[in-house]
Amino acid sequence: MSLPRxxxxxxxxxxxxxxxxxxxxxxxxxxxxxxSSPVRPASPAAVLLPGSTEEIQQIIKVxxxxxxxxxxxxxxLISFAYPTEPNTIILQLKRMNRITEINRTDRxxxxxxxxxxxxxxxxxxxxxxxxxxxxxxPGGSVLVNFACSSGDNHDQHGASRTNRxxxxxxxxxxxxELIRLGSLANDAGWFCADGxxxxxxxxxxxxxxxxxxxxxxxxxAIGLDEWRGPAGMPTEGxxxxxxxxxxxxxxxxxxxxxxxxxxxxxxxxEIGKAEIGQAVLKYFNLTAALLATxxxxxxxxxxxxxxxxxxxxxxxxxxxxxxxxxxxxxEEAVLREIIAETGGVEVDxxxxxxxxxxxxxxxxxxxxxxVLRLGGAWAPTKLSADSIHHxxxxxxxxxxxxxxxxxxxxxxxxxxxxxxISMEYGHLAHIELLFLWERNQRNWGDxxxxxxxxxxxxEIRHGHHATMPPRSMPxxxxxxxxxxxxxxxxxKIGEAFGARx
Amino acid sequence: xxALNVRSAIGQELIRAIGATxxxxxxxxxxxxxxxxxxxxxxxxxxxxxxxxxxxxxxIVSIANQRQIALVPMSSGPPRFHGDTLPSQGGIVVDFGxxxxxxxxDTVSRCAAVEPGVTYGQLVPALESHxxxxxxxxxxxxxKSVLTSCLEREATLIPKYQYDTMDPLLTLEVIYGxxxxxxxxxxxxxxxxxxxxxxxxxPWGPGAIDYYRLLSAAQGSMGLVTWGVIRTEIRPTLRKLYxxxxxxxxxxxxxxxxxxxxxxxDECLALNNTNLATLLADDARxxxxxxxxxxxxxxxxxxxxxxxxxxxxRVAIQSxxxxxxxxxxxxxxxxxxxxxxxLEQDVLRIISEPWSKEPYWKLRRADRCYEIFFLAPLSKAxxxxxxxxxxxxxxxxxxxxxxxxxxxxxxxxxAHCSFLLPCHGSSREETEAVRELFLHASEILxxxxxxxxxxxxxxxxxxxxxxxxxxxxxxxxxxIFDPNGILNPGxxxx
Numbered sequence: 001m002s003l004p005r006x007x008x009x010x011x012x013x014x015x016x017x018x019x020x021x022x023x024x025x026x027x028x029x030x031x032x033x034x035x036s037s038p039v040r041p042a043s044p045a046a047v048l049l050p051g052s053t054e055e056i057q058q059i060i061k062v063x064x065x066x067x068x069x070x071x072x073x074x075x076x077l078i079s080f081a082y083p084t085e086p087n088t089i090i091l092q093l094k095r096m097n098r099i100t101e102i103n104r105t106d107r108x109x110x111x112x113x114x115x116x117x118x119x120x121x122x123x124x125x126x127x128x129x130x131x132x133x134x135x136x137x138p139g140g141s142v143l144v145n146f147a148c149s150s151g152d153n154h155d156q157h158g159a160s161r162t163n164r165x166x167x168x169x170x171x172x173x174x175x176x177e178l179i180r181l182g183s184l185a186n187d188a189g190w191f192c193a194d195g196x197x198x199x200x201x202x203x204x205x206x207x208x209x210x211x212x213x214x215x216x217x218x219x220x221a222i223g224l225d226e227w228r229g230p231a232g233m234p235t236e237g238x239x240x241x242x243x244x245x246x247x248x249x250x251x252x253x254x255x256x257x258x259x260x261x262x263x264x265x266x267x268x269x270e271i272g273k274a275e276i277g278q279a280v281l282k283y284f285n286l287t288a289a290l291l292a293t294x295x296x297x298x299x300x301x302x303x304x305x306x307x308x309x310x311x312x313x314x315x316x317x318x319x320x321x322x323x324x325x326x327x328x329x330x331e332e333a334v335l336r337e338i339i340a341e342t343g344g345v346e347v348d349x350x351x352x353x354x355x356x357x358x359x360x361x362x363x364x365x366x367x368x369x370x371v372l373r374l375g376g377a378w379a380p381t382k383l384s385a386d387s388i389h390h391x392x393x394x395x396x397x398x399x400x401x402x403x404x405x406x407x408x409x410x411x412x413x414x415x416x417x418x419x420x421i422s423m424e425y426g427h428l429a430h431i432e433l434l435f436l437w438e439r440n441q442r443n444w445g446d447x448x449x450x451x452x453x454x455x456x457x458x459e460i461r462h463g464h465h466a467t468m469p470p471r472s473m474p475x476x477x478x479x480x481x482x483x484x485x486x487x488x489x490x491x492k493i494g495e496a497f498g499a500r501x
Numbered sequence: 502x503x504a505l506n507v508r509s510a511i512g513q514e515l516i517r518a519i520g521a522t523x524x525x526x527x528x529x530x531x532x533x534x535x536x537x538x539x540x541x542x543x544x545x546x547x548x549x550x551x552x553x554x555x556x557x558x559x560x561i562v563s564i565a566n567q568r569q570i571a572l573v574p575m576s577s578g579p580p581r582f583h584g585d586t587l588p589s590q591g592g593i594v595v596d597f598g599x600x601x602x603x604x605x606x607d608t609v610s611r612c613a614a615v616e617p618g619v620t621y622g623q624l625v626p627a628l629e630s631h632x633x634x635x636x637x638x639x640x641x642x643x644x645k646s647v648l649t650s651c652l653e654r655e656a657t658l659i660p661k662y663q664y665d666t667m668d669p670l671l672t673l674e675v676i677y678g679x680x681x682x683x684x685x686x687x688x689x690x691x692x693x694x695x696x697x698x699x700x701x702x703x704p705w706g707p708g709a710i711d712y713y714r715l716l717s718a719a720q721g722s723m724g725l726v727t728w729g730v731i732r733t734e735i736r737p738t739l740r741k742l743y744x745x746x747x748x749x750x751x752x753x754x755x756x757x758x759x760x761x762x763x764x765x766x767d768e769c770l771a772l773n774n775t776n777l778a779t780l781l782a783d784d785a786r787x788x789x790x791x792x793x794x795x796x797x798x799x800x801x802x803x804x805x806x807x808x809x810x811x812x813x814x815r816v817a818i819q820s821x822x823x824x825x826x827x828x829x830x831x832x833x834x835x836x837x838x839x840x841x842x843x844l845e846q847d848v849l850r851i852i853s854e855p856w857s858k859e860p861y862w863k864l865r866r867a868d869r870c871y872e873i874f875f876l877a878p879l880s881k882a883x884x885x886x887x888x889x890x891x892x893x894x895x896x897x898x899x900x901x902x903x904x905x906x907x908x909x910x911x912x913x914x915x916a917h918c919s920f921l922l923p924c925h926g927s928s929r930e931e932t933e934a935v936r937e938l939f940l941h942a943s944e945i946l947x948x949x950x951x952x953x954x955x956x957x958x959x960x961x962x963x964x965x966x967x968x969x970x971x972x973x974x975x976x977x978x979x980x981i982f983d984p985n986g987i988l989n990p991g992x993x994x995x
Contacts, residue, residue, distance in 0.1 A: 106878040107762070107914050163705065164664040167914065177970060183876065185968045188952035191878045191915045194654065194666045195718055195954030196964045197993045200974055202714030206706035207686075214709075223914045226762045269609060273735050274810050323763060323822065330814045337810060386687045387610035387700035424664060427611060427732055428702055456691075465687040465699035471709040483690035484683050486707040492981045493710060497974070501709070 036377035038445025041082035074141035080211035130227035156423035168221035174498035190221035256344035272426015285312035286414035518560035541584025574721035578644030589991030621855035656917035678983025737806035746797035751883035761913025776904030867923035
């Protein structure tokens with residue numbers, strides 16, 4: 001349903017005629033169904049491309065006055081980016097793609113929502129700076145990833161989750177008012193996001209973010225780390241036949257396999273205690289096979305060979321990035337000592353070579369879209385964090401609920417397709433289970449719901465924490481009582497500030 | 502002031518709830534809760550209560566809500582410096598000093614679960630015996646509550662272990678002012694604390710809100726924390742101290758930044774000679790002056806560490822980096838304390854342990870001190886130190902010998918700056934002059950961009966008058982978590 005003409009005109013006056021549309025052929029592209037979801041989104045009433053914070057404030061005030069809902073989005077790769085009810089407009093923020101400040105001295109960068117990982121990460125490399133790039137591909141919005149959605153990444157062993165790197169926030173509230181958090185509150189710059197007093201930063205993101213349900217964050221500052229590599233990405237060849245190799249004396253990749261999850265866990269814990277390594281993770285084996293191949297035929301040839309199931313059922317990926325060859329020798333010696341003690345052995349050299357030749361896996365994950373190639377549907381479950389020890393306890397229970405779906409042929413036969421990523425030198429770890437299924441089955445839309453429900457039942461039975469209650473209110477109402485009644489507080493806060501959970 | 506019969510009735514209710522031995526109306530004890538070393542004017546509480554458990558805390562909160570009486574949480578022993586534990590309108594001081602159980606020390610997942618009354622004096626040796634340590638503030642007093650320190654986002658000595666200003670706090674259990682119990686992060690569930698097997702080290706959430714942040718720097722005005730989990734670190738098997746003497750404060754940021762970018766050092770701080778001499782003097786009053794005179798104006802103190810594997814190799818590599826960085830900046834590194842060789846072990850002890858001598862180090866040179874502290878980008882620290890010097894020189898106490906402490910935070914991407922202003926309570930004129938300086942300097946520094954992220958006492962008014970929207974949001978939250986406003990009224994913007 002289109003907007004009433006007077007509302008359209010009011011919005012047009014704010015944003016300009018070239019940045020608003022309710023034409024059918026434009027809106028059609030904004031209501032397509034997600035491949036992995038049976039839900040057919042409602043059509044937005046219009047799409048707007050604001051260019052500034054001020055425009056967003058004015059648009060939201062019109063929305064509040066005229067009874068419209070709004071969804072801010074950039075990449076639109078998740079279901080929250082699509083309307084669920086009429087009278088909803090889309091705020092497509094891709095025009096706001098300015099890197100407004102790179103502060104090399106104080107190590108932060110100020111960005112707008114439309115800035116992408118591929119844009120920012122490569123720009124910062126020129127200055128010897130870096131940040132943990134969430135494993136969403138180079139097209140993902142940096143701001144969304146840091147402040148609004150999830151934020152786990154391959155490098156978080158030697159760094160952390162992206163939400164830890166927020167240094168300043170400029171936020172248009174659901175009322176349309178602008179608030180600045182942290183040191184910006186006292187015009188002290190972009191270096192600290194907490195305070196004064198109780199940290200309002202707590203409202204913008206917990207483990208995951210509100211996915212656009214709590215106003216619009218229009219600028220953030222993120223903290224930067226030193227980049228230990230060259231000023232440019234050393235790429236050879238052309239996509240998809242390209243390679244990225246970083247200087248071998250200071251950047252090395254290792255892949256080990258273990259007989260048991262306990263051995264793998266112990267190795268990960270010891271590496272953390274030694275404070276070595278940039279990336280330390282048990283990666284998905286099915287996903288790894290998809291990323292390692294360039295076509296569906298290549299994938300099936302690899303998968304049917306059984307190599308990845310055999311070699312990567314319990315793998316440990318380690319990426320060492322050091323400042324000198326001497327430091328590399330030290331870290332490698334410590335690593336090999338730990339692997340020997342814990343019973344790890346190197347995987348087939350051909351597999352290690354994949355990652356040695358594409359070290360971008362640890363930097364930008366440039367070929368992540370290959371996960372989608374099989375053409376069916378996929379979904380993640382678990383998606384939370386606790387200690388390495390606890391995450392492995394969770395991992396051990398995966399077969400308890402997953403095997404029945406595999407046996408019934410409902411999902412892809414890949415019971416080891418879960419990752420556990422160490423973060424902050426092993427102080428925490430993140431877990432994620434990915435499962436794939438065919439969309440040509442009856443009731444295919446129920447499959448992810450059933451898998452997730454059985455996953456959660458298993459956690460509750462074991463007393464495991466591996467899932468965070470999501471932000472959507474129906475799920476929160478259901479799960480909240482299990483999680484310290486968080487739905488009550490979330491509802492109160494949402495109502496007080498006009499959030500749409 | 503409560504009517505006598507009301508006071509008596511409340512007293513009876515408290516005694517029924519937690520027992521007569523845990524409720525005090527001793528005038529001396531009550532009087533001691535009405536003042537501290539800050540500029541805040543407190544009032545005398547009506548009761549001090551000493552809960553032993555979460556259930557007792559919940560009972561106390563329930564009584565306070567029914568009776569509309571203020572609760573003021575207090576977890577650390579004296580001396581106190583910020584006015585945050587001073588009742589603004591009488592009420593009940595909740596002293597957590599008897600909730601001092603170390604619930605868990607976990608060497609595998611590197612964390613500790615503690616009750617609010619657990620002090621640094623208690624925890625540091627307990628961790629040491631398990632090969633661990635916690636990232637501590639500079640020489641915290643031994644009776645300082647670990648949880649309070651973390652909740653109040655106090656600056657700690659090892660920036661590389663800080664990923665944001667909330668570290669090392671992970672998760673916690675709280676009784677909100679509403680009387681509801683809540684647990685944060687992965688402590689939230691699923692299920693109860695008894696059935697949950699998680700190590701409770703994931704601080705974020707539950708869901709899309711970081712509840713623990715809303716409790717931070719709140720001076721107990723949002724909820725009463727009954728236990729918390731904090732991260733611990735491997736205790737190094739080998740440590741090597743280095744000192745970098747400097748003449749001017751504007752020289753401080755460059756070496757600190759370079760060392761932290763490369764994560765070369767563990768403990769890392771800078772002190773002026775006044776503060777360093779105060780900390781190191783055998784007898785502060787007798788030895789302070791000659792010791793201060795022998796020290797360089799500024800000293801950066803850094804510690805390079807090796808852990809459980811190949812410690813010597815790690816220390817050698819990091820030491821080489823340190824020396825290279827300093828040489829590139831034209832600075833000298835020394836392993837002996839410049840100006841006072843032989844005191845290196847004392848320095849090591851000061852940056853590793855809580856302060857257990859009397860008086861507390863901040864009161865060694867005078868019986869009173871006022872501390873101005875704020876956050877700033879590390880690169881601007883020298884600018885603020887110079888600004889403070891100008892303000893002092895233009896004040897009624899231009900010769901005041903004040904201490905300066907610069908603590909890089911969060912991987913070196915920010916810094917805590919502290920100015921310690923001593924004064925003698927016996928001299929009314931001096932005390933007034935220093936008070937005046939404290940307030941004036943705070944205003945000037947704030948105008949120049951100093952971020953008073955923990956606005957105690959008079960700073961709250963200065964901070965929130967320029968942040969009305971933020972103050973309004975905080976009041977909305979306060980109304981959710983503490984609808985009757987019983988928790989520490991009169992603090993912050995509440």
